[in-house]
Amino acid sequence: MGTRKTGGRKRSGGKGRLRRAARIAGGAAAVLLLLAGAGCGAETVAAAGDGTRHPMPGRLVDVGGHRLHLHCEGPRSGGPTVLLDAGWGESSTTWAGVRSALAARSVRACAYDRAGYAWSEPGPGPRDASRAAGELHTLLERSGESGPFVLAAHSYGGHVVRLLADRHPGKVAGMVLVDVSDASGTSDAAIEASVPLMTAQTRLYGLAARLGLVRWARGWLLPDTATGPGREHAPVVYGPGSLAAAAREAESLPASTRQVHATERPGAWGDMPVVVIAARAGGPPGVHESLAELSGRGRYVLADTDEHYVHLARRDLVVGAIAEVVSSARP
Numbered sequence: 001m002g003t004r005k006t007g008g009r010k011r012s013g014g015k016g017r018l019r020r021a022a023r024i025a026g027g028a029a030a031v032l033l034l035l036a037g038a039g040c041g042a043e044t045v046a047a048a049g050d051g052t053r054h055p056m057p058g059r060l061v062d063v064g065g066h067r068l069h070l071h072c073e074g075p076r077s078g079g080p081t082v083l084l085d086a087g088w089g090e091s092s093t094t095w096a097g098v099r100s101a102l103a104a105r106s107v108r109a110c111a112y113d114r115a116g117y118a119w120s121e122p123g124p125g126p127r128d129a130s131r132a133a134g135e136l137h138t139l140l141e142r143s144g145e146s147g148p149f150v151l152a153a154h155s156y157g158g159h160v161v162r163l164l165a166d167r168h169p170g171k172v173a174g175m176v177l178v179d180v181s182d183a184s185g186t187s188d189a190a191i192e193a194s195v196p197l198m199t200a201q202t203r204l205y206g207l208a209a210r211l212g213l214v215r216w217a218r219g220w221l222l223p224d225t226a227t228g229p230g231r232e233h234a235p236v237v238y239g240p241g242s243l244a245a246a247a248r249e250a251e252s253l254p255a256s257t258r259q260v261h262a263t264e265r266p267g268a269w270g271d272m273p274v275v276v277i278a279a280r281a282g283g284p285p286g287v288h289e290s291l292a293e294l295s296g297r298g299r300y301v302l303a304d305t306d307e308h309y310v311h312l313a314r315r316d317l318v319v320g321a322i323a324e325v326v327s328s329a330r331p
Contacts, residue, residue: 050236050239058110061139063139065124066115066122068120068135069120070111070112071110071111073099073100074102074103075103076145079108080173081146081150082108082150082151082152083136083151084098085154086155087157087181087309089243090117092111093227095111095311101315107323110143114136115245116242127252129160133160133163151165151176154311156249158178159260161175162263165272173273174273174274174325174326175273175325176274176321177277179310191254194253198250215239225309227312270295273325275322276301277317277321278300280305281308301317301321
């Protein structure tokens with residue numbers, strides 16, 4: 001009898017411990033929910049004042065139902081104007097140093113934010129490169145900036161400018177492609193396989209941004225590649241809107257890559273001045289060289305850096321290449 005009673009108490013004690021653990025877990029979950037709610041509420045209140053705290057450095061241009069942010073520096077005379085397109089997950093701020101360096105050389109340079117990024121308004125989907133190229137063309141048409149343009153792009157931005165050059169060659173005076181992602185030789189299957197990780201990554205960071213962590217803990221949450229303006233205006237540049245835009249672009253990456261590859265044919269760029277710059281770790285040998293060969297005046301440059309953000313690691317090299325193409329494109 002005593003043994004049975006003792007066993008009963010043990011069973012009762014085990015159930016008690018489980019109940020206490022459940023109560024503790026439930027209480028912890030409730031606290032986390034309260035903290036998350038408080039974070040979201042604080043972020044919503046703070047974001048309402050971002051127009052004053054983080055004003056756009058450029059201006060908005062209507063591209064048909066939504067507006068894109070365009071920031072230009074340098075004199076309007078002399079031409080051609082340079083248009084800078086950022087990589088996936090990045091904004092016009094990543095080009096700040098290059099844009100200012102070009103302006104110091106009396107070259108007019110403009111960087112813009114694709115739909116949803118930083119100060120640009122969200123646009124309709126799907127957010128593939130084809131749609132982005134169409135919006136960029138409208139932006140250039142309505143911006144008041146004189147063309148034709150020298151297009152300089154990093155990584156995913158290469159998708160967009162290459163489609164623009166294919167569709168509207170009369171608008172493009174030359175190109176500088178900086179470690180562009182679609183020249184990596186990656187298979188379609190590998191690109192498809194990368195999409196879930198890319199979207200999950202951006203959604204996780206987007207959740208952190210909605211909880212206010214980008215605003216209040218930006219020192220450890222921002223990427224190492226964030227520039228000075230990007231860090232200063234992090235709640236906008238790396239805020240929920242930008243990360244949502246990045247997720248939508250990631251979802252359309254396979255389609256975007258197919259769109260760009262469809263434009264690849266011998267002599268596709270005629271005698272347009274083109275410089276293709278690649279990092280040392282920028283992909284299998286030969287892919288960037290082949291890209292440069294699409295133009296009779298194409299030139300391949302291997303940058304002495306392993307950094308994908310060549311325009312940050314070797315700004316002088318990229319600025320020099322852009323200035324070279326501008327000079328070659330002048331009448």
